[in-house]
Amino acid sequence: MTTSEATAPAAPVAKKGPNAIGITIFVLLLFALPLLLPVVLPLLGGIITLKPNFMIFQLTLVIIYAIAILGLNIVTGYNGQFSLGHGAFYAIGAYTAAILMDKLDCPYWLTIPISGVVCLVVGFLFGLPALRLQGHYLALATFALALAVPQLLKYNHIEWLTGGVQGIVIIKPDPPFGIKAINADQWLYYLALVVACIMFWLAINLIRGRLGRAMIAIRDHPIAAEVMGINLTVVKSMAFGISAAYTGVAGALGAIAIAFVAPDSFTIFLSISFLVGLVIGGLASISGAIYGGIFIQFIPNVADAISKAAPWAIYGLFLIAAVYVMPTGAAGLIKQWQAKRRAAKQ
């Protein structure tokens, strides 16, 4: 093998890097949405009967859930470690934000990065010993975390801090600089959107670099990864910590948007929902987090609208249908469809 006799490059050239134009248009659309909705919704003539403001609020939640699911994707999708406990980090993020505002008069925007850092540390420290556990056992340990946190938040001796069962009521922030053009709901939407853009950008950068490759390498073949010089303990714990930080940031945004935190909002069901959103959206796919967020925010409502008597049965049907139609998640389906279109063009 002395020379590289050029072999005909007949194989399809894989797309390199994210599609910048598509993403820009998508983000611009998202920014225009609050201004478009009040105009567009009436035109739809009652198909969607929601008030624009409530619709905006729901979209804010979609964005927040997308951030949380992106976080879960970092540890589960890219690093291959199952977590049934990300609801706990969401709760910790939400409570950190609420307590900072309630007790320390911290500005609401500042609570978002602080919650992220708190969850990064908690996640890293939880990850350090827990990551010695393999597969199912790690899932159980994180499950225990998700069960414990809501109970701990109700604990008598820290009631002065957490508000016990009652939780904490927060004041909903107004748009900054006395801006009158948008209302509070629209402002929260923009806040969540800007934070989401930053978080997605950071995640894309992480995944495509050496540390992202290290995470994926550990998922694909941990022994080979270690032989290549990857420190499994550090990379796995960091994946857990960063993942928790994302979910914590989402939790803080959620607390601000809903203007209220209480232990019972963060049951194990929330953790499971994130996992549902992750799988439906697409494992190890950045954009999948968005589809996942849409699913877990809207499908329960749709199910409820279809049958008030058995909404969860309907939800279950949606789940099964989704898994059947898109075995690799929504992101996988879209990718396939794009590949087909590209092939048809050639």
Next chain:
Amino acid sequence: MNGAQEALLSVRGVSVRFGGIRALDGVSFDVEKGRIVGLIGPNGAGKTTLFNCLSRLYEFQEGEIRYEGRSLVEVPRHGIASLGIGRTFQNLALFRTMSVVENVMVGGHCRTSTGYIANMLRLPSVKAEEAQLRAKAEELVRFLRLEHVAELPVGGLPFGYQKRVELGRGLISDPKLLLLDEPAAGLNHEELDDLGRTIMDIRDRLGVTVLLVEHHMSLVMSISDKVVALDFGQKIAEGTPAEVQNHPDVIRAYLGTG
């Protein structure tokens, strides 16, 4: 040229037991710098076990392994690569969802150093490091004639291609010592000659010392400077290819008597 040669690797009295099985039993030999050393032996002789000791995947109960004069026991598993010991696996151990180039790039992990914050912000230092690593990976991909599949996931590639990807992944970190575990498995005659030339190239052009485990005797005997033969975990012969080939114990081991 067989004179006093500095040993890059020295294995001394290494024993590994699995329950009742003695996979390695007091094995000693040296790998001199700049050589290709062949390691042969029938199935189950302990060749892969020895590699796994060198990678710190297995603990050895007795003996010592020194690399550049330093005991490997002190080195954690993930520290072996940065010392300059690269390897390939007998049964492929690739990152199957990643592309060929990315697999090779992971091999360079130990030669890159940017941290989490720099990566998440994709600072210029990260961009520069990535560009350099990718260029090097692409060069190796060309060297191994994999450029037409460079961007495809390795999981779906034929066995022979995957073996070559492993080679590239083991080479990108500029190892001083490369451990090859049956690189010729599944290759046809032509590819075998090719591989022989590649391994010689790796030594001569890249200056890498090679420890080669292989069942294809013609390949081992034609390119090795020295051959070590194992059987049932014990060293039964060591010497030039000709010496080892004609050693009565080696012949017996391969004929399956005694």
